[in-house]
Amino acid sequence: MMSGKKQIKTKGRPTLPAAARAGFAFIVPLVASFFFTAVARQFTASSRGNQVEHLPFFAGLGIVSLFLGLRWYGLPQMGLRGGRPLFSSIAFAVLGWTALLIFRFYFITIRGLDSGLDEFFYRLLFEAFCVQIWTFGLIFRSLADWRGPLTAAMASGILFGLIATLRFQEAPEIPAVSSLLTFLLWGLFYGLIRLRSGSFIGASLVQALQSFTVWVVLTPDLTNPGNNFPALYTATGLAYIIFIWRLWPKQEEDYRV
Numbered sequence: 196m197m198s199g200k201k202q203i204k205t206k207g208r209p210t211l212p213a214a215a216r217a218g219f220a221f222i223v224p225l226v227a228s229f230f231f232t233a234v235a236r237q238f239t240a241s242s243r244g245n246q247v248e249h250l251p252f253f254a255g256l257g258i259v260s261l262f263l264g265l266r267w268y269g270l271p272q273m274g275l276r277g278g279r280p281l282f283s284s285i286a287f288a289v290l291g292w293t294a295l296l297i298f299r300f301y302f303i304t305i306r307g308l309d310s311g312l313d314e315f316f317y318r319l320l321f322e323a324f325c326v327q328i329w330t331f332g333l334i335f336r337s338l339a340d341w342r343g344p345l346t347a348a349m350a351s352g353i354l355f356g357l358i359a360t361l362r363f364q365e366a367p368e369i370p371a372v373s374s375l376l377t378f379l380l381w382g383l384f385y386g387l388i389r390l391r392s393g394s395f396i397g398a399s400l401v402q403a404l405q406s407f408t409v410w411v412v413l414t415p416d417l418t419n420p421g422n423n424f425p426a427l428y429t430a431t432g433l434a435y436i437i438f439i440w441r442l443w444p445k446q447e448e449d450y451r452v
Contacts, residue, residue: 213341216267220337223263224329228255249362250321257325260333272452273332276394280451284397287388287442291381292405294434299409302427304419314411319403322363327402330355331385331395336452344390344450352386353379363406377428380435387442393451 211219228251235251264273330351338347356379385402389395415422444450 211267213337217334217337217341220260220263220333224256224259224333227259228252231255250317252362253321253325256329257321260325260329264328264333264336268336272336273328274335274389274393274395275328275332276396280392280394281397283392284388284394285401286397287392287438288385288398288401288405290438291384291435292401292408294438295405295409295431296413298427298430298434299413299415302423302430304416304422315403315407318406319400322406323399323402326355326358326362327385327395327399330358330382331389331398335386335389335395339452344452345444347452348386348390349383350386351389352382352384354382355385356380356382373425373428373432377432377435380432380439384435384438384442387439387444391442391444391449391451 231251231254264270270276334354335347335351338350342350356375359378359381360375385395385398388398
């Protein structure tokens with residue numbers, strides 16, 4: 196039985212104890228994000244859109260997490276890897292995207308096709324990359340040092356799911372329980388992708404594509420009474436559970452930290 200705790204070597208960066216790094220990794224980017232948001236409110240109009248509202252928050256997470264991660268670990272150990280880890284990450288994440296699209300076409304009436312590359316780049320850079328460099332980059336790596344890689348994957352995945360529920364607001368009309376459970380499973384799925392592939396870049400790219408295709412290109416008709424969002428998210432959540440089960444590491448050699 197694996198304990199999920201494995202000693203991780205941090206090359207040449209013996210700055211703080213592992214527990215302190217984990218605490219700073221959670222608190223400092225979050226504080227910076229709320230600070231950036233407060234400052235941005237002084238310079239933007241009160242009637243701004245969802246993107247402008249959340250952009251300073253996501254930017255704060257990304258910038259501070261990147262700075263701390265480079266100081267403590269370096270790019271490869273933060274999950275910024277190309278090559279095989281990148282393509283493995285993409286392949287796993289595409290499974291989740293495909294499942295969501297299939298169930299959405301079955302359960303939800305699509306209002307029409309929309310476009311907007313600015314929306315896609317917003318989702319790629321801020322919702323996907325900035326959030327994941329905090330959760331699956333800095334926090335994952337810090338927790339892996341302190342409590343082990345499996346614990347890091349679970350904790351960072353739950354945190355990602357909570358951020359997605361509170362900040363992405365892709366469909367506020369969806370019942371809270373079904374959306375919360377599905378977002379948490381989505382986060383655990385991505386946490387295991389980070390653990391098994393060693394990279395979060397592919398998952399962040401697929402996350403942006405998933406959000407863009409589901410909520411921008413294939414805009415749902417939220418006024419249609421025939422829509423069954425709870426069934427959609429229950430089915431998607433079950434698919435995520437299967438993917439999580441298949442990705443669950445069987446031995447410590449499966450870790451790619």
